[in-house]
Amino acid sequence: MSNPDDLLVGISTMVESGQSNQMSLTVVVGGAVITGRLAPEAAWRERVSEVLKDSDHLGSFSAVFSADRPQDRADRAEAPTHLHFHLARILQGNIGIPETGGMYRVAIKDVSAWTVGDFSYSDH
Numbered sequence: 001m002s003n004p005d006d007l008l009v010g011i012s013t014m015v016e017s018g019q020s021n022q023m024s025l026t027v028v029v030g031g032a033v034i035t036g037r038l039a040p041e042a043a044w045r046e047r048v049s050e051v052l053k054d055s056d057h058l059g060s061f062s063a064v065f066s067a068d069r070p071q072d073r074a075d076r077a078e079a080p081t082h083l084h085f086h087l088a089r090i091l092q093g094n095i096g097i098p099e100t101g102g103m104y105r106v107a108i109k110d111v112s113a114w115t116v117g118d119f120s121y122s123d124h
């Protein structure tokens with residue numbers, strides 16, 4: 001979408017305000033279908049930082065996700081520009097990748113279609 005969808009911005013604003021961390025969403029971005037649960041950016045950054053910190057090869061990147069955290073920018077009254085997914089999967093055919101769910105950051109302006117809820121899939 002060339003202009004961010006006001007409904008998606010509203011959903012993201014509610015998630016960011018801490019009013020809900022249970023919103024499941026499925027989006028289409030660049031032809032990929034991503035389904036999962038939204039998280040506030042601060043929680044998403046913290047989790048990514050933790051995962052990187054535990055990595056022998058990627059530990060030094062952990063600090064990038066700790067820098068300039070959203071709560072440090074609270075005085076800026078900007079609308080959210082990204083959706084932060086956790087427990088998310090990219091749907092490919094009848095499987096979800098990764099099976100355990102991943103952490104994805106998606107620009108709201110790049111979402112071409114979306115629906116509330118997450119899609120189930122079957123690997124049978």
